[in-house]
Amino acid sequence: METIFGLPLPTLWFLVVGGVFSGYAILDGFDLGAGALHLFFKKEESRRIALNAIGPVWDGNEVWLVIGGGALFAGFPVVYATVFSAFYELFMVFLVMLIFRAISIEFRSKEPMIWWRKMWDISYSVSSIIIALSLGLVLGNIIQGFAIDKNYVYQGTFLDFFNPYAILISVTTLALFMMHGAIYLVMKTENRLYAKLTILVKNTTIFFVMMFALTSVTTLLFVPHMVARYKEVPYMFGFPVLAILAVANITRQISKRKYRAAFFSSAMVTAILMVLVAVGLFPNIVLSTIDPDLHITVFNGASTDKSLKIMLTFAAIGVPLVGVYTSFVFWTFRGKVKLDETSY
Template sequence: MEITVLQFIWFILLFVLLGGYAMLDGFDLGIGVWHLWARAEDRRSLLDAIRPVWDGNEVWLLTAGGAMFAAFPPVYASVFSGLYLALTLLLVGLIARASAVEFRDKEEAPSWRRFWDVCFAAGSIVPALLLGVAMGNILRGLPLDASGNFTGSFFSLLNPYALLCGLLGLAVIAAHGALYAVLRTPAPLAIRARRWARLALQAALLLFGLAAAVTILTQRHLLTNYDRLPVLWAVPLATALALSGAAAYNRRDKARPAFAASCAGVLGLLATAAVGLFPTLVPASNNAALSLTAANSSSSELTLRIMFIFALVGMPIVIGYNVWAYRLWATQQKGTSRDY
């Protein structure tokens, strides 16, 4: 297998891992977005809906980071140095969320629970927003020097396009979480979650259309593959249809198809970004020649080959375990309150 083929495979696998994280931990984060909107007596039900699976879902993010480090070391160095503060805030948010899941129900005192409720909500909203902002900056491009080092500032990352992507990501994650809550919480709360999902999906569709228009007008480098192979426009179109389908199914109170369509929409967003970027992983906004691509930033052929063998063995096991775990969890009574 030639190195160019391996580079292509690892480019795809990196986005598969990111997509798996966005789809699985996305509904965990989405539950947290709505946590403070829920009535006090319903917040336990929201936490119980994700308690058995949330920690396993985060493994996908760790695996994606590990794959980036091993397969594309210069990309890992550039992204993690350039987005250092944002990723630190992301880590703080995830730690706050994890702590809230574990500690909220240890005490009955209202002040104790309010504190952890705020931590859980903030630890879900901030990562969801920052992940979108980070992806927006990657799509837009980062200022890089000849060594691939980030030369901008933290505030340069808070540009309008990245913030728009952040709001889009937050809206999609909020809808995803609300639709999961419809599936996994008791009827009174599930009815309210349907309303949350309707609002979030309306915002997501509006922001997706706005982001598409802004991308076409201002980020022409992301359209090269679409212009070269017009059939690829089916990817963003399918994404829009998936989000629209989630909204339609939600209106008709069809929870499972709505959540499945939401999953497709989340994956579609990552696929749309991957198609726009390929073969570039980090575009250089100051000079296209300095961009980090799958070809100029990959590890050696031997490293990629060994990693691919491990992936062939490990990925089916991970996916099979996830399918088994979710099927087992799905057989349990909806809204059951338990300690795990």
């Protein structure tokens, strides 16, 4: 098996896929969180400001999801086929909600009628919440495994995905995104909306910290395979410690009203949580609850070394370019939101 930087190609590609999905969670996470909070804003101007805070970046942030799906398909086709077929109904809901979120943002301000704008406000908020919950539900089931047979065909039902642990991860994901989105919005607003958001930031942070603590305890008690890897490699415990410190720093920075630092800590928490999942699962990617011998791993689910090497070249060029573009957009639209005739 070929290696690069001392790592087998499948392992390296596993890191690439994980990195891209982490980028998506960080970037689209605050968009979804802002959408989930949208109905808390009662005034027309406040809702428009909140929409325009994410207006220049939300569609570009979704590019990371497309890259992640493509990277998964290229690097781990068996995983791609198994996961997308097993979660078919859930991904259809996810896709429909992505469509509704997009058209809600674009259509809302096309007409002046109050009922028209309220309808799209509700659509925008509800679709954002369902997207976040769907992502968490998929992640929760990936963590604990689901029923796949020797042909990697899912043997359960759609309702099996709505188990207590997956629902817990789902709500925790929503809580994380709401906190992340509230911190982003408070950086982009001023005056009365800023004052309202300072309260929302505190409330959503409390909500997330509670869910983070509950999820951590539940995982330690009821999902032992996620802890096994840390016992085998003790220095990996540094990641949970970093997660706790980053969460603590969010509350510290918020108390000082240093929201930019709080936002970076929130992004770090999102990335570290993804790392915790990756470390807990490795070398597995998809766990079979029918038979441990049927787990799809980094090695038996990967493409050939030649394919991985070629795709790694494309990733080494494409991902940094998207990163530069994303940074450029954020830099261009930095500062507080100002409404004008071109605003949503």
